[in-house]
Amino acid sequence: MYRIDNLQYANWSEKIFRQMRAGRLDAVHVTIAYHENFRETVLNIEQWNRWFEQFPELIFKGRWAGDVRLAHESSRTAIFFGFQNPSPIEDDIGLVEVLHDLGARFMQLTYNNQSLLATGCYEDDDTGLTRMGKQVVREMNRVGMVVDMSHSADRSTIEAADHSARPIAITHANPHFWQPALRNKRDDVIRAVTQNGGMLGFSLYPHHLKDNSDCTLQSFCQMIADTAEKFGVDHLGIGSDLCQDQPDSVVEWMRVGRWSKEIDYGEGSAAAPGFPPMPSWYQDNRDFGNIAKGLATVGFSQTEVDGIMGDNWFRFYEQNFGPEV
Amino acid sequence: MYRIDNLQYANWSEKIFRQMRAGRLDAVHVTIAYHENFRETVLNIEQWNRWFEQFPELIFKGRWAGDVRLAHESSRTAIFFGFQNPSPIEDDIGLVEVLHDLGARFMQLTYNNQSLLATGCYEDDDTGLTRMGKQVVREMNRVGMVVDMSHSADRSTIEAADHSARPIAITHANPHFWQPALRNKRDDVIRAVTQNGGMLGFSLYPHHLKDNSDCTLQSFCQMIADTAEKFGVDHLGIGSDLCQDQPDSVVEWMRVGRWSKEIDYGEGSAAAPGFPPMPSWYQDNRDFGNIAKGLATVGFSQTEVDGIMGDNWFRFYEQNFGPEV
Numbered sequence: 001m002y003r004i005d006n007l008q009y010a011n012w013s014e015k016i017f018r019q020m021r022a023g024r025l026d027a028v029h030v031t032i033a034y035h036e037n038f039r040e041t042v043l044n045i046e047q048w049n050r051w052f053e054q055f056p057e058l059i060f061k062g063r064w065a066g067d068v069r070l071a072h073e074s075s076r077t078a079i080f081f082g083f084q085n086p087s088p089i090e091d092d093i094g095l096v097e098v099l100h101d102l103g104a105r106f107m108q109l110t111y112n113n114q115s116l117l118a119t120g121c122y123e124d125d126d127t128g129l130t131r132m133g134k135q136v137v138r139e140m141n142r143v144g145m146v147v148d149m150s151h152s153a154d155r156s157t158i159e160a161a162d163h164s165a166r167p168i169a170i171t172h173a174n175p176h177f178w179q180p181a182l183r184n185k186r187d188d189v190i191r192a193v194t195q196n197g198g199m200l201g202f203s204l205y206p207h208h209l210k211d212n213s214d215c216t217l218q219s220f221c222q223m224i225a226d227t228a229e230k231f232g233v234d235h236l237g238i239g240s241d242l243c244q245d246q247p248d249s250v251v252e253w254m255r256v257g258r259w260s261k262e263i264d265y266g267e268g269s270a271a272a273p274g275f276p277p278m279p280s281w282y283q284d285n286r287d288f289g290n291i292a293k294g295l296a297t298v299g300f301s302q303t304e305v306d307g308i309m310g311d312n313w314f315r316f317y318e319q320n321f322g323p324e325v
Numbered sequence: 326m327y328r329i330d331n332l333q334y335a336n337w338s339e340k341i342f343r344q345m346r347a348g349r350l351d352a353v354h355v356t357i358a359y360h361e362n363f364r365e366t367v368l369n370i371e372q373w374n375r376w377f378e379q380f381p382e383l384i385f386k387g388r389w390a391g392d393v394r395l396a397h398e399s400s401r402t403a404i405f406f407g408f409q410n411p412s413p414i415e416d417d418i419g420l421v422e423v424l425h426d427l428g429a430r431f432m433q434l435t436y437n438n439q440s441l442l443a444t445g446c447y448e449d450d451d452t453g454l455t456r457m458g459k460q461v462v463r464e465m466n467r468v469g470m471v472v473d474m475s476h477s478a479d480r481s482t483i484e485a486a487d488h489s490a491r492p493i494a495i496t497h498a499n500p501h502f503w504q505p506a507l508r509n510k511r512d513d514v515i516r517a518v519t520q521n522g523g524m525l526g527f528s529l530y531p532h533h534l535k536d537n538s539d540c541t542l543q544s545f546c547q548m549i550a551d552t553a554e555k556f557g558v559d560h561l562g563i564g565s566d567l568c569q570d571q572p573d574s575v576v577e578w579m580r581v582g583r584w585s586k587e588i589d590y591g592e593g594s595a596a597a598p599g600f601p602p603m604p605s606w607y608q609d610n611r612d613f614g615n616i617a618k619g620l621a622t623v624g625f626s627q628t629e630v631d632g633i634m635g636d637n638w639f640r641f642y643e644q645n646f647g648p649e650v
Binding site: 038039042043045046049050092094095097098101102103 | 363364367368370371374375417419420422423426427428
């Protein structure tokens with residue numbers, strides 16, 4: 001029914017907003033901060049407000065699950081904000097509610113490094129949730145901002161899933177059993193998230209795919225079927241990690257921010273430092289429907305396909321974006 | 326029906342929130358910035374969020390006119406945010422929408438001094454709306470943030486009333502014909518505001534009252550009757566300017582902020598630099614109903630009294646807090 005891509009970080013433009021419509025995306029969760037502090041994040045929100053004002057027939061700001069329905073009914077795309085780092089709240093827990101008021105619905109407790117809240121997946125030692133991390137998870141629970149552990153280390157992720165009073169998410173990653181990338185998640189991590197009602201969004205970022213850019217739609221969809229078998233189909237969705245039209249300077253910003261004077265290649269390498277090419281069957285938002293076709297061929301029912309394509313995220317939005325009751 | 330005080334800046338506490346309820350205030354517009362920049366204003370919002378969390382049975386954050394109704398029905402007070410200076414938007418027009426999202430509903434284009442937007446009432450020369458001022462008024466119109474000219478100079482106020490596509494307000498001041506204080510407004514200024522659908526909120530701050538702290542309820546209410554005669558009763562409400570329990574250091578902050586190293590006494594003097602005592606019949610929120618009694622004795626009908634006590638502000642909220650249609 002609803003189509004939701006729960007993670008993109010494109011070089012946004014009217015072209016891309018039109019492609020969202022062409023792909024019949026009812027909602028997209030967009031990253032609006034990697035390393036930005038509070039004031040810089042607000043500048044990014046201002047930029048989005050400008051786009052909402054410029055292209056009201058294509059996009060609008062999503063705040064609640066009901067906005068997905070509104071988008072569907074009015075043939076537009078609801079844009080939900082999220083952060084891949086807790087840098088926007090700085091050292092101030094009061095900014096969680098302020099940023100929720102401004103529309104933030106997902107926040108990663110870490111990007112790749114240690115943060116004030118938890119440990120990132122590239123650190124050598126994972127010390128789990130920090131003192132502030134525990135407080136912030138409770139505050140996120142209270143106001144309705146979803147804990148996202150896509151780039152966090154294993155122990156931190158499991159502790160977050162257990163400490164959180166509400167379901168958490170891994171918005172964009174794949175199972176480690178399929179492609180043993182550092183960013184992909186081991187079974188016990190996925191289990192900790194999903195058994196508490198949390199969600200896993202499958203990534204189409206080539207470094208997370210078997211055979212990378214050459215990954216086949218068949219392999220991707222079979223992996224989803226295998227994951228559904230293990231963890232339940234209701235906990236699965238898409239978080240494509242589409243970084244369309246970004247110059248390679250952006251992947252450098254994502255990886256290095258201001259925390260290092262040396263280059264860090266992250267999932268890339270000195271030989272291939274830039275964004276890798278996307279798979280042929282998922283070049284941009286217009287191809288979103290291809291995933292539905294692929295899912296139908298690996299044995300999912302129509303209801304299950306609908307769930308993975310957006311209805312599972314929709315239900316998750318319904319339960320997790322509002323204040324704790 | 327509804328009781329609204331459209332301007333207070335008290336040293337907020339549980340005691341005062343309980344007094345609001347005792348005075349049956351359904352809504353209070355509170356000042357949350359005098360000279361604060363954006364980040365400092367956000368800290369003030371965080372403080373209010375803490376109070377909303379601590380005292381949910383007494384107060385909650387008001388966003389729309391409907392929240393006044395909700396407050397009335399649930400015996401609580403809806404708190405609406407406003408600024409007495411445009412310092413919270415700094416030099417960034419995009420912050421108008423951001424702060425509206427965070428609940429700001431009134432913004433003065435100036436405090437007493439020249440701002441980036443217009444001229445304050447204490448400047449020697451009044452050059453009217455600036456280039457940025459015109460842009461910001463249009464943006465405030467677009468998102469539904471009310472232009473407040475309480476502390477602005479005459480030409481600036483008249484230009485704002487004329488330039489604004491939506492009604493503006495003088496939230497807290499009295500007519501100059503009754504008490505010729507610098508902050509009180511001349512007839513042509515009140516006319517410019519009210520003839521475009523705008524509102525005048527009567528102030529109970531002693532410097533704005535005939536005989537100051539010794540002003541009688543009778544004199545205050547007769548002044549309201551005379552103002553209604555001239556400009557129409559539908560455009561009148563209360564903006565008490567209650568500064569309860571504030572230490573005198575706060576009036577110094579209001580007057581001097583960080584703009585001067587010398588003391589500026591504003592409406593006070595070296596001999597009387599602090600907050601003046603409030604009139605005996607309006608010591609705090611519990612006395613709000615005394616005004617209704619006084620109004621009934623100077624010839625207003627019950628409907629007119631209800632209008633001045635809150636229904637006129639309520640109607641104004643209904644028409645001016647949402648996006649331009």
